[in-house]
Amino acid sequence: MIAGYVVGAAYGVMYIRAEYPESVAIIEKAVADMKSQGLLGEGIKGSGFHFDIKVIKARGAYICGEETDLLxxxxxxxxxVRVRPPYPAQSGLFGKPTVxxxxxxLANLPYILTQGGEAYAAMGTQKSTGxxxxxxxxxxRNPGVYEVSMGTPLSVVVEELGGGFHREVKALHIGGPLGGLVPVQKIPDLTVxxxxxxxxxFMLGHASIIGIPEEFPMIAYLEHLFxxxxxxxxxxCFPCRLGSVRGQELLHKAQTESYQVDPVLFNDLLTTLEKGSLCALGGGIPLPVRNALQYFAEELSPYFQSSRQAAPKPANAI
Ligand code: SF4
Structure with a gap:
């Protein structure tokens, strides 16, 4: 509602995955409660501000989180995915400007409104505020969702909030499937x-953290990502539509047949995905794969030809 008020919108859509029925039910109840109290609808509390909210149960697709796909x-x-420009703020839902x-x-807005932007910016680091x-x-040991100030050492998150691992973990996949693969020895080097x-x-992304068990083969993990x-x-777009399938085929073949992946070919595939994909799904998948190739080279070496060296990543690569 605050965002709607600021940009002059009278209508908001809450797009929630249908696989999260509790979230849908909670929000629908909140919207109904607000309506019954006169906090939504025409001329809210005599203010002249009109605002209504529609809850939409989203399709179960990862890509529906991409803004143009969502619309x-x-x-x-x-x-x-739609080509930008125009951006949704110019031409979004049904061709109307959409935030x-x-x-x-959005959950940060009440704090910023009541405490001021400077108070919000005082939290976190100079560039990553809040x-x-x-x-x-x-x-x-203590799984769950935590809120931390930006700049908090990752080791504090792992050891103090998470209580450490209850099993042996070799890497953390941080920021979703397109986020970076952080080997555990790099944890002390990182702040959130x-x-x-x-x-x-690496990439912080949405900052989900998944532990990859020591015994889980990295090659199988990479195949799963493709x-x-x-x-x-x-x-x-072709790079993602075809490249993701080719990547999975190569890694599957390397595990099930007497076959080793050509590292030059594989590097070409990653570079094509990085440079040619229209959105962050195809463009993002090379990051964790490259992290794994760098930090788990020894474990992955049986699956790659050693006679050919992958070309170094071009300086202007994304
Ligand atoms: S990278 Fe291309 S094919 Fe893949 S999800 Fe994005 S737009 Fe679609």
Whole structure:
């Protein structure tokens, strides 16, 4: 409602995955409660501000989190990424200017409105201000969702909030399937902010943290990442639509047949995905794969030809 008031919108859409029925029910009840108290609708409390909220149960597709795909989905169209420009703020839902934000972003607005922007900016680091929600998976002794100030050492998150691991973990996959693969020895080098992760070759993303067990083969994990991308690809651009399938085939073959992946070919595939994909799904998958190739080279070496060296990543690569 605050965002709607600021940009002059009279209508808001809450787009919630249908697989999270509790979230849908909670929000629907909140909207109904607000309506019954006269806090939504025409001329709210005599203010002249009109605002209404519609709750939409989202389709179960990862790519529907991409803003243009999300809008197409709400319009009832095939959820396929749209080329930008125009950006949604120029031409969004049904061609109208639309502000698309994650609920975590919008949840900051009441604090900023009541305490002021300077108070908000005083939290976190100079460039990554405010706080971040972090979710820890069942590898941790204390799994759950935590809110920390930006700039908090990752080791504090792992040891103090998470209580450490209850099983042996070799890497953390941070920021979703397209986020970086952080080997556990790099944990002390990182703080929870966008700059620290970028400078170290990772990506904070939405800051979910998944522990990869010591005994889980990294090659199988990488195959899963390609399979995930292939399954979730919207199919709009060739690098992602075809490249994700080819990546999975190569890694599957290397595990099941007497076959080793050509590292030059594999590097070409990653570079094509990075440079040619229209959105962050195809463009993002090379990051964790490259992290794994760098930090788990010994474990992965039986699956790659050693006679050919992959060309170094071009200086202008994304
Ligand atoms: S990168 Fe993948 S998900 Fe994104 S537009 Fe291309 S095909 Fe669609």
């Amino acid at each position: 197409a989905s709400i319009e009832g169209q095939r959820p396929e 698309v934000n994650n609920v975590e972003t 706080t971040k929600l972090i979710s820890l998976d069942s590898s941790f 902010d966008f700059e620290s992760f970028a400078q170290n070759g 399979a995930f991308t292939a399954h979730e690809s919207c199919g709009k």
